[in-house]
Each structure stands twice: as structure tokens, then as C-alpha cells.
Amino acid sequence: MAVTLAEVAVRAGVSPATVSRVLNGGYPVAGGTRTRVERAVEELGYVANASARALAAATSDLVGILVHDIADAWFGILGGSLQGALDPAGEGEARRLSVVCNTQGAPAAENSYLALLEGQRVGGVVLTGAAAEDPEHTAALTARITRMAASGTRVVLCGRPPLQVPAALPVATLVFDDRGGAFRLAEHLLALGHRRIAHIAGPPGLSATRERLAGHREALRRHDPALPEACAALTVHAASERSAGYDAARELLRRGEPFTAVAAAGDTVAAGVAAALREAGLRIPEDVSVAGFDDLPFSQDTAPALTTVRLPLREAGVLAAQLVTGRRALPPGGITTLPTELMVRGSTAPPPTARRAP
Structure with a gap:
């Protein structure tokens, strides 16, 4: 049979209202009294009725x-x-x-x-x-x-x-x-001299995908109004798994459009991209630069360490x-x-x- 709040009060030598105050928190209760109530709760194995408390509040x-x-x-x-x-x-x-x-x-x-x-x-x-x-x-x-x-x-x-x-x-x-981060990442690649920048965006129909893609394209447009159109064939949408990044990079290579850098929607995706590029005999960053997004812990431990955008x-x-x-x-x-x-x-x-x- 379930232990009642009244039984806890008797064991602790206090009123049921005091037991309730200790259990619910947010009310001032003397330290010694709180200790007696908590000890009584533990000794009797009392479990508060969460449903009843929810209905009361x-x-x-x-x-x-x-x-x-x-x-x-x-x-x-x-x-x-x-x-x-x-x-x-x-x-x-x-x-x-x-x-x-x-x-x-x-x-x-x-x-x-x-x-x-x-x-x-x-x-x-x-x-x-x-x-x-x-x-x-x-x-x-x-x-x-x-x-x-x-x-x-x-x-x-x-x-x-x-x-x-x-x-x-x-x-x-x-x-x-997200938009500002993607903008600064694309600016970084442009400042290095890249013009054929592939972008592996997230799944379509998601708010973060839209924002990051918009920031990426805005940086290209500000550098050269013709760049967004020139790089349009280098945009691929992919899920967030490593395997999705691998498949997206293989798709870019299959298309035959030259690129010198890849900006991926996430660090995990970037790891898959790097694997596919190396499999194709390309070196990072000597042949192709690769960047991610999020700054997940492993991004500092890849070889080479991954350029990325840190989210707090x-x-x-x-x-x-x-x-x-x-x-x-x-x-x-x-x-x-x-x-x-x-x-x-x-x-x-x-x-x-x-x-x-x-």
C-alpha cells in the first residue's frame, strides 16, 4: 500500500503542509526541519503523486x-x-x-x-x-x-x-x-581565391537550410554578381549523416563540373565529403578545400583539422x-x-x- 503524505508528516513530527512545502520547493523551511522530512521520505519510501500535483497546479x-x-x-x-x-x-x-x-x-x-x-x-x-x-x-x-x-x-x-x-x-x-555564419565561411573561401565553390546544403524545406544557403549565395553575389549562377550546378542537398556527405561529393564528381572548394552543411557531412574526395585521389586542401559547419568536437581532430563555423x-x-x-x-x-x-x-x-x- 502506498505511503501517504500524512504518514511522512507523523514520522518527521511536522504538519502535512510542511511536508508539502519541502517536497514542492520554493518555500522557506528551516534546515533541521527539511532534513527530518527528507529522512522520513527516504525511510518510508514515499513517492509524490505527480499527476495529483499537476492537477492541483x-x-x-x-x-x-x-x-x-x-x-x-x-x-x-x-x-x-x-x-x-x-x-x-x-x-x-x-x-x-x-x-x-x-x-x-x-x-x-x-x-x-x-x-x-x-x-x-x-x-x-x-x-x-x-x-x-x-x-x-x-x-x-x-x-x-x-x-x-x-x-x-x-x-x-x-x-x-x-x-x-x-x-x-x-x-x-x-x-x-546561420545566415551570417555561412556568409563569413563563403567570404573566407573567396578571399583565398576560390571561385568554383561547391555547396552541400541541408535537406530542402528546413529553416536552417534556407538561412545557410542564403548566406552562402549572398557572399558569392557581393563578390561577383555572376558567381551564384556560375556555381548553381555545384549545389547539392543532403541529409546530415556522414554517408550523405559521401554520396553528395560523389554526385559532384559525377557531374564533371570543376570545383576547388566544398562548403558542407555540417561537420559530419564534411567528414563524408573528405572521404569521397580522398577515395577519388584528391588531396585536402592541396587539391580541394573542405569546410563544415557547427564546430563539433571531432572537427579539431581530423587530418587536416576542419575549417568550420562554430555554433554555441x-x-x-x-x-x-x-x-x-x-x-x-x-x-x-x-x-x-x-x-x-x-x-x-x-x-x-x-x-x-x-x-x-x-
Whole structure:
């Protein structure tokens, strides 16, 4: 038979209300009293009824974290940082239970998990990764997030564009400067002397793909208005796996269009690109420069080390945790743009023709 809160109160020699205060956190309780209650809870094996607590309050202490693929290093770093930062910041703060939902980037799965979390009166939700740019899905997502936020759920959108929700609702958006990062990477390749720059973009229909491709093309256009068209045949869309980068590079080689540099949508994709180029007998960077995006940990350990664009994934995770727990106030307008940083390493160099020039 389940132990009741009243039984814990008798064992600790306090009132049931005091036990409730200790378990819920956020209320001042003397240290000695808190210790007696916690000891009684442990000795009796008391388990709080989360469902009853959720019904009594507007929301529960559950935080849902939606990722595309937890096995992907991008989401693993961000999600791990976020989950670690959810730990109580002080003695009076309650511990939160987090659940990671793997959507594989599918809008239907995203909707289904949000519906389940809404049914649990979840206290907070963090949606990570690029958003599917489908008007019907965006409308449905906006309606659900608006409803959840209005009932007290804190929502953080991390790495995706903001939704059109009422300004008064507890919804925050953390946006990576994908466009600026892609622009600076293309500028770097152009400054080295590259003009035939291949671009392996992410899957079509995703917000990050659109932003990075736009930044890449803008840098080409500013350097020479004819360059975007000249490099159009050197653009390939690919998924985020290493094998997708390998296949995309093989497709570029099959097309027979000359190129001296490859800007990949991610570091994992860039690793696949490098493997395909080496298999074809090409040296990096002597024959072809290769660059990535994200600055995942392994990018410094490749041979040569990978030039890439750093996304502040760990910092974003901490900030998302602070926002979803209410430790940090919502930013003005609800939106925070996180800067990207170009990391120049050994995988990029001037093209062969430039090195041979006197």
C-alpha cells in the first residue's frame, strides 16, 4: 500500500503542509526541519503523486525536450547541456524531470509528442533544431504552443525561427546566426581565391537550410554578381549523416563540373565529403578545400583539422534551461540571436591555380 503524505508528516513530527512545502520547493523551511522530512521520505519510501500535483497546479515539474535525433552529436551536445542545466539552481528550487523526445525531424512526430506533453500539463517545453517550413504544420504548431503557453507552460524554441504568438506569453526563441555564419565561411573561401565553390546544403524545406544557403549565395553575389549562377550546378542537398556527405561529393564528381572548394552543411557531412574526395585521389586542401559547419568536437581532430563555423551549442543549452525554468527573464521581443564564429583551420587553403601563380 502506498505511503501517504500524512504518514511522512507523523514520522518527521511536522504538519502535512510542511511536508508539502519541502517536497514542492520554493518555500522557506528551516534546515533541521527539511532534513527530518527528507529522512522520513527516504525511510518510508514515499513517492509524490505527480499527476495529483499537476492537477492541483497549472503545470507539472516535467520538461519536454524535442530533438531530431539524439544520436546526432549536434543534438547530443545541445540536449546534454540543457538537461544538465535543469538541475536545481538553489536549495529552494524543486528538481525537474526531463524527457527527451526523438522526432527524426518529422512534423507529425513533433505534433504527437507535443500533444502527449500537453496532456501531462508539462511545465516546460524546449523545441530544438531546424523547423520544417510547411505552412500547415506551422499553423498547427503555433496554435498548440499558444494554448500551452496560455495555460502556464514555458516554451523555448532553440535553433529555429520564432512563431507568431501573443507577446505576453512565456515563449522565448533562441536563433543561431546561420545566415551570417555561412556568409563569413563563403567570404573566407573567396578571399583565398576560390571561385568554383561547391555547396552541400541541408535537406530542402528546413529553416536552417534556407538561412545557410542564403548566406552562402549572398557572399558569392557581393563578390561577383555572376558567381551564384556560375556555381548553381555545384549545389547539392543532403541529409546530415556522414554517408550523405559521401554520396553528395560523389554526385559532384559525377557531374564533371570543376570545383576547388566544398562548403558542407555540417561537420559530419564534411567528414563524408573528405572521404569521397580522398577515395577519388584528391588531396585536402592541396587539391580541394573542405569546410563544415557547427564546430563539433571531432572537427579539431581530423587530418587536416576542419575549417568550420562554430555554433554555441552548449551555451544555447544553458540559456534554454534558464528560460524554460524561469530563472532568466524573457528577452525583449522574446528573441535572442546567438552569434556564430568562423574557425579557420588546415582544411582550407588557396586553390591550386593561385598557389602556382608567380
